[in-house]
Amino acid sequence: MSFSNLQKITIHYDETAVQSMVSMIKFAPFPSQAPIDAREPWSLGVDYEYLRALKNKFETDWQWERVEGGINKFDSYSVDYTSPKGDQLELHFIHQRSERADAIPLMLLHGWPGTVYDFHKVIEPLANPSSDELPAFHVVAPSLPGFFKSSLPRRDGWSLLDTAGLLNSLMTELLGYKKYAGQGGDWGAMIARIMSNIYPESLVSVHLNAFDIPSLDDVDESTLSEVELRMLARGKSINETGRGYGSLQSTKPFTIGLAIASSPFAILAYIAEKIHDWSDPARICLEDIIDTVALYFLSSSFATSVMSYNQAFKDVSGSNLNSFESFSTLEVKSKTLGFSAFPYEIDIGLKQSVAAFGNLAYYKQHEAGGHFPALDSSEEFVVDLREFFARNFD
Amino acid sequence: MSFSNLQRISIHYDEAVVQNMIAMIKHAPFPSRAPIDAKEPWTLGIDYDYLRELKHKFETDWQWARLESEINRFDNHLVEYSTSEGDQLELHFIHQRSNRADAIPLILLHGWPGLFADFRKVIEPLVNPSSPEVPAFHVVVPSLPGFFKSTLPRREGWNLFDIAKLFNSLMTDLLGYKEYAGQGGDWGSMIARIMSNKYPESLTAVHFNMFIATPSGNLSELSESQLRLLQRSKHIGETGAGYRNIQKTKPFTIGIAIASSPLAILTYIGEKFHDWSDPARVDPQDTIDIAALYFLSGSFATSVVIYSQTPKDAHKIYDTIDLLNLQVKSKAFGFSAFPYEISVGLKDSIAPFGNLTFYKEHQGGGHFPALDSPNELIGDLREFFGKKLD
Numbered sequence: 001m002s003f004s005n006l007q008k009i010t011i012h013y014d015e016t017a018v019q020s021m022v023s024m025i026k027f028a029p030f031p032s033q034a035p036i037d038a039r040e041p042w043s044l045g046v047d048y049e050y051l052r053a054l055k056n057k058f059e060t061d062w063q064w065e066r067v068e069g070g071i072n073k074f075d076s077y078s079v080d081y082t083s084p085k086g087d088q089l090e091l092h093f094i095h096q097r098s099e100r101a102d103a104i105p106l107m108l109l110h111g112w113p114g115t116v117y118d119f120h121k122v123i124e125p126l127a128n129p130s131s132d133e134l135p136a137f138h139v140v141a142p143s144l145p146g147f148f149k150s151s152l153p154r155r156d157g158w159s160l161l162d163t164a165g166l167l168n169s170l171m172t173e174l175l176g177y178k179k180y181a182g183q184g185g186d187w188g189a190m191i192a193r194i195m196s197n198i199y200p201e202s203l204v205s206v207h208l209n210a211f212d213i214p215s216l217d218d219v220d221e222s223t224l225s226e227v228e229l230r231m232l233a234r235g236k237s238i239n240e241t242g243r244g245y246g247s248l249q250s251t252k253p254f255t256i257g258l259a260i261a262s263s264p265f266a267i268l269a270y271i272a273e274k275i276h277d278w279s280d281p282a283r284i285c286l287e288d289i290i291d292t293v294a295l296y297f298l299s300s301s302f303a304t305s306v307m308s309y310n311q312a313f314k315d316v317s318g319s320n321l322n323s324f325e326s327f328s329t330l331e332v333k334s335k336t337l338g339f340s341a342f343p344y345e346i347d348i349g350l351k352q353s354v355a356a357f358g359n360l361a362y363y364k365q366h367e368a369g370g371h372f373p374a375l376d377s378s379e380e381f382v383v384d385l386r387e388f389f390a391r392n393f394d
Numbered sequence: 395m396s397f398s399n400l401q402r403i404s405i406h407y408d409e410a411v412v413q414n415m416i417a418m419i420k421h422a423p424f425p426s427r428a429p430i431d432a433k434e435p436w437t438l439g440i441d442y443d444y445l446r447e448l449k450h451k452f453e454t455d456w457q458w459a460r461l462e463s464e465i466n467r468f469d470n471h472l473v474e475y476s477t478s479e480g481d482q483l484e485l486h487f488i489h490q491r492s493n494r495a496d497a498i499p500l501i502l503l504h505g506w507p508g509l510f511a512d513f514r515k516v517i518e519p520l521v522n523p524s525s526p527e528v529p530a531f532h533v534v535v536p537s538l539p540g541f542f543k544s545t546l547p548r549r550e551g552w553n554l555f556d557i558a559k560l561f562n563s564l565m566t567d568l569l570g571y572k573e574y575a576g577q578g579g580d581w582g583s584m585i586a587r588i589m590s591n592k593y594p595e596s597l598t599a600v601h602f603n604m605f606i607a608t609p610s611g612n613l614s615e616l617s618e619s620q621l622r623l624l625q626r627s628k629h630i631g632e633t634g635a636g637y638r639n640i641q642k643t644k645p646f647t648i649g650i651a652i653a654s655s656p657l658a659i660l661t662y663i664g665e666k667f668h669d670w671s672d673p674a675r676v677d678p679q680d681t682i683d684i685a686a687l688y689f690l691s692g693s694f695a696t697s698v699v700i701y702s703q704t705p706k707d708a709h710k711i712y713d714t715i716d717l718l719n720l721q722v723k724s725k726a727f728g729f730s731a732f733p734y735e736i737s738v739g740l741k742d743s744i745a746p747f748g749n750l751t752f753y754k755e756h757q758g759g760g761h762f763p764a765l766d767s768p769n770e771l772i773g774d775l776r777e778f779f780g781k782k783l784d
Contacts, residue, residue: 028654029689035540035649035696037548044550044702045646146429156433241643248636254439255665256636257429262422263655273647303429310438311430 003174006079009092011071011149013298018064021264021297026059028265046273054272055265058290064298067291070120074141078149079174081166087153091166092116093142095175098127100136104393105177106385107167107203108141111186111210112305113271114372115295116143121378126385135390140175142167144187146304148295157315160187160327164194172202181393182334183385185209185371187308189347193330194321196358200333205393207338207362207385209373211349212328219350227343227365228350235348242277242346245270249309257303264297271296278371280344288375332358338388339363342377344370362388395559397568400473403486405465405543407690412458415656415689420453422657437633440665448664449657452682458690461683464514468535472543473568475560481552485560486510486543487536489569492521494530498779499571501534501561505580505604506697507663508762509687510537515768520775529780534569536561538581540696542687553703554581554717558588566596575779576724579603579761581700587720590748594723601728601778603763603771605739606718607747619755620740623731627738634669634736637662641701649695659694660685670761672734680765722748728778729753732767734760752778 034048041047074094081091094116097103106126110118119141126137143150145163152158171177182203184192189210196206213219216235224232248256260266268290275289296302316322321330337358339349343366351363364384369377428442435441468488476482488510491497500520504512513535520531537544539557546552565571576597578586583604590600609624616624640648652658660682667681688694704717727748729739733756741753754774759767 029692030654031650031692031695035646035699036546036550036552038646039550044699045644045648046650048646048650051650152430154431156430156438158430244636244640244643244648247639251633251636252439252665254429254432254442255661256439258425258440258442258445259652259655259658259661262424262657262661263651265654266651266658269647269651269654273644297423300423300425303425307429307438 002082003169004080006077006174009076009078011068011076013064013068017298021294022059024264025055025268028055028263030055030265042277046269046276050276051269051272054268054286054289057286058268062287062290064294067117067294071117074120074123083153083162083166085162087155087158087162089145089153090149090151091142091145091170092149093140093170094123096123096127096139098136098138103127103136103138104389105171105175105180106137106139106389107171107180107182108139108374109167109182109184109188109192110141110144110147111184111188112147112308113274113292113296114186115148115292116141117291117295118372119374122374122382125382129386135386137181137389138177140171142170144191144308146301146307148299148301152304152307156311158311159314159316160191160194160312161316161319161321164191164198167191168195168199168202178202179204181205181207181389183207185373186347190312190327193332194327196332196334196337197330200335203334205336205338205389206332206334207340207388208349209340209342210345210347210371211339211354212324212347213353214325214328216348219353223352224350227367231341231343231345231348232350234344235346238346245274246309249306251310253306253310254303257306261300261302264293267296267302268293275372278344278346279376280342280368280370283368283376284370284372288372330357335359336361336392338384338392340366340373340381340384342366342369342371342373346371361392395477395563396475397563398474398476400471400568403470403472405462405470407458407462411690415686416453418656419449419660422655424449424657436669440661440668444668445661445664448660448678448682451678452660456679456682456686458686461686465511468514468517477556481547481549481556483539483547484543484545485536485539485564487534487564488517490517490521490533492530492532494526497521497530497532499534499565499569499574500531500775500779501536501565501574501576502764503536503561503576503578503582503585504538504541505582506700507666507684507688508580509542509684510535511683511687512762513764516764516772519772523776529776531575531779532571534565536564538585538700540693540699542691542693546696546699551703554584554588555592558585558592561585562589562593562596572596573598575599575601577601577775579763584717587717587722590722590724590727591720594725597724599726599728599779600722600724601730601752601775602739603730603732604735604737604761605729605744605747606737607739607743608718609738609740609743611740611742616740619733622733623735623738624740626734627736630669630736637666638701641698643702645698645702646695649698653689653692653694656685656689659688663688667762670734670736671766672732672758672760675758675766676760677765720747725749726751726778728774730763730771730774731755732759732761732763733757736761752781
């Protein structure tokens with residue numbers, strides 16, 4: 001496998017492309033009222049009024065320039081990659097070097113429906129803290145294959161295992177970080193966990209904000225605190241009424257991918273419900289949602305992004321990581337494991353659950369925040385990473 | 395409960411609106427190739443090349459004018475309906491009277507992602523058969539509430555039992571058919587089943603092309619064709635139920651999202667029409683016609699609400715005990731088994747539910763037999779309902 005053609009790039013979309021997107025939002029067929037009057041807001045999916053507010057903001061005061069400027073504050077790169085199996089793809093990643101000599105190499109992994117821009121509020125503080133007492137990091141934030149400017153290989157069968165191999169090679173070979181730290185949520189948490197299991201001598205310390213176990217019904221509730229009981233109830237409720245998208249995306253990715261990708265308003269409605277439902281409603285802001293939608297639409301990556309749900313455990317010859325079930329018992333073999341529990345997380349990691357799978361050296365329970373903590377709780381997120389890695393890296 | 399303001403209507407959409415829809419199809423973001431190369435066509439959802447051809451046909455030689463005149467060959471109506479509980483809705487239906495004095499009143503019930511227009515190939519032959527020996531029918535084809543021009547009440551909780559009551563009243567009260575026959579597939583089959591259970595003195599003979607019944611009895615002794623039906627049903631259940639999960643839990647999200655783009659509607663339902671039909675018989679033009687009707691009527695978002703509004707538990711549809719155990723109390727109960735149907739109705743499994751006097755297996759055809767096998771469906775309805783006549 002190999003990397004070639006490494007280039008520093010700037011993220012840019014023409015004014016006409018951006019205006020076309022905003023125009024499609026403006027003229028998208030949109031009903032004058034909700035299909036019916038839901039008994040409870042959000043109980044039948046995206047709230048009609050919330051969606052209307054998002055649409056209005058997108059058409060009026062949202063500016064792409066701010067996002068473009070925001071992402072270009074960081075050093076973006078593109079590189080061609082050929083895997084051991086012969087798969088070829090183009091990988092986009094941010095590589096923000098710290099000025100500090102003692103900086104820790106740190107990989108940040110997003111998920112769906114996130115993007116690398118999920119981390120835009122935390123990269124700078126992590127790379128350049130205000131004080132020398134605080135740890136500093138060389139931050140590497142890749143776009144997962146199929147997301148934003150990272151392409152997917154053509155082969156039907158590129159799995160999480162393949163992505164784990166790619167990202168470990170990115171850190172150790174292309175960037176020369178023989179030992180590194182990692183952080184992940186959503187798919188990022190799953191990939192980081194796989195990497196911690198297969199490459200623990202490289203990914204020596206890993207922090208997660210999401211976790212999977214075989215079944216939430218296995219949890220012993222008698223020892224749980226009040227906030228833990230609430231998290232468990234939330235996790236079960238999401239599993240019962242909030243996983244339809246996963247079922248559809250894992251079985252018919254082309255259908256839902258191509259359909260939703262055909263309209264930025266469709267992406268807005270579809271993604272807004274997830275970001276809202278999975279976040280702390282008191283903290284998530286409309287701008288974060290619209291920024292994400294714009295990145296998906298302008299990069300034409302929505303259809304490839306949902307492939308992850310179908311391909312995750314496919315064609316993994318030579319490994320028994322062939323199902324969610326086998327993944328959910330995977331051990332974290334990195335020297336140290338840290339976890340931050342945000343109450344609005346949907347893939348909950350109770351302390352007793354996470355501790356069973358690795359050397360849990362750090363567990364922080366939060367009172368606010370959700371599934372996208374780098375977006376809705378960026379300060380707490382930075383603090384946790386500094387606290388955990390300062391004491392536990394290498 | 396009452397009907398008011400009955401009007402005869404023509405279905406019409408302005409040229410500008412139709413052209414706008416086609417322009418949206420033409421300029422919709424559409425990739426130059428499939429997201430990845432599927433190992434097998436159709437295993438990852440809609441086939442990219444099939445969709446590209448559908449899109450191309452829609453943009454080039456598809457004509458709204460043809461469809462509009464096809465639909466307006468029939469007598470379309472609109473009527474207001476309100477219940478004593480305060481629900482109000484507008485109901486669209488076709489009512490095609492036969493000239494024959496001995497014509498049987500017959501209600502035809504569509505499902506999702508079908509529409510009343512599913513039946514446009516069978517209405518005329520049923521109403522005016524070429525021979526007086528052959529049964530004739532007064533055909534009534536409503537649009538289910540939330541579909542096409544039939545609206546939904548605002549209330550969350552309007553469910554299949556409410557629809558069954560509405561349709562029975564349509565036949566007996568508004569149209570004056572004290573006894574009538576019924577036919578249903580998909581949601582239409584669930585509604586017809588409820589009607590046959592609640593109003594058997596009115597719905598005296600009922601025919602299904604889909605009937606939810608847990609396969610029972612000695613499955614190892616099934617005939618080859620029955621076994622194939624069972625296997626297909628299992629396969630669809632394992633790989634093709636995602637739409638149901640999202641529509642029953644997040645109807646607003648998927649409904650409003652897909653409704654915002656005619657290409658999204660074409661993609662989403664195009665996969666269903668292909669996967670649920672006989673691939674040798676499914677006609678792309680039928681798929682485009684239905685997608686256009688959903689888009690022009692602005693009814694896609696309300697159409698998926700039905701998945702979330704079942705009587706007992708909003709998160710289980712077919713598992714609802716009330717529906718699964720419903721007996722068919724109509725005097726006569728008939729079933730046509732088309733091999734590409736998605737939900738298996740084995741003869742021995744459905745027979746316990748009523749007086750099954752007709753069970754016909756076909757060699758071709760699928761979930762939308764009025765579209766992909768109209769002659770077979772017409773033949774079956776004539777045979778079954780004609781037999782029922784004394």
